[in-house]
Amino acid sequence: MTEGLPAEGCIDIGLSVADGRIASVDIRNHRNHAALVPLIGHSAEDGVRLLTRLYSVCRIAQGLAGAAAVEQAAGLRVGAIQDAARSTLLMAETVLEHASRAALDWPLLLGEPPDVAAVKILRAALADFHRDLYPDGDWMCPGGGRLMVDGKALAGRAMQAGRCLREAVFGGEAPLNPEAWQQWVAGGKTPAARLVAKLRADGLAGFGASLVTALPDLDSGTLDARLAADDGAFAARPDWLGSAHETGPLTRSSNHPLVAAILCEQGAGIEARIAARLVELDLTAQKMQDYLLGLCNDNGSMLTLVTGHGLGIVEAARGRLIHRVELQEGCLARYQILAPTEWNFHPAGALAQGLVGAPAGADPAYRARLLVAALDPCVATRVRVL
């Protein structure tokens, strides 16, 4: 471990400035890519459970990607009932993560105190959402855990979260079209609205626009082959057909009318990213409520001791998350994770391309932190001007 770095790792971003513009961006990712080696030898089920403890910030996405990878390796298909419950868990995590950015991180960028009370309410409603679906705590179990739906409790959680979103994030109904968005920004009722207003006042609404394209659907055979042959370089600095790509709320919501209108006007800058996150937040919260109506009980399937390999792909809050496992008689022989932060903070990715050539202003580090926050890395970042 590099001395002085947290054990979780971090991303160092160094900026150089010339002639009033950011001339270069040096991104160093200190994430510990050896972190998965000790999983080898564990049973598939124990290994996935351990992962959810180790990667506990986005543990639902990690646990479900792990379960899906093991299931593919074992040739096991879970049914629609388990799929629906897993999707609901993932939605709850996405809502909590997006709302936490809006209530914790965005006020800090404005110099305002974070809305701790709102995040506490959201965490109480959503952080352990799985308890009312999988009472034995086996939601990440390959093959599916024992699903015992407490519909009343889940509806209460969703209602509490929805009320908090309306009060703390949106200040009313979510603004989902360009006209409503303009009124919402002008009204400035919540930190999210005030942040967009400040960006506009400072001339930074379109700051950091890049032409990095969305991560496309990845051919599973090609992806599997690249990961199988990977010595760590691909997972640390991924490309697809030689190009860097972006993955996250903006790429998922770019066709939404509000996001598309902002993209058309300003490009893929900070305002477009904020709008995309808020659109996804509102739509995911609504979809989660719809899913709750269709959930039912299930016992899952038994995993047999097999040898094989498989991929698990989920759309996590921060972007596409890919796990790959190799199993030897039911035990983990290899484990790999390709995370969205590695795409977005690639040396030629959305952050780097958004910053290079951008006006530096009086405080280029602050401008870089705005774009970092809009891209939402899953590890701590440190920005310095070289």
Place this chain on the structure above:
Amino acid sequence: MCMAIPSRITAIDGDMATVECFGVSRVVSLMLLPEPAALGDYVIIQAGGFAMDKVDPADAAKTLAYMAEVLARTEAADGPA
């Protein structure tokens, strides 16, 4: 992605605490914890410097043992400085 290693609280000053994990100390906010924390408790820190959850000491010990193995392997692979 999203790795969160339990950190041990070594000092508390109001809503802030100093936490330690593998020799690295950080000052974090305790405001988001759902329950009061005390010296010696293990907490999970999220990017942004907030302690999000307390961790059962037995679970923390398992995660820290795992991470100690990761760091030992990393140092062995890197060789002597």
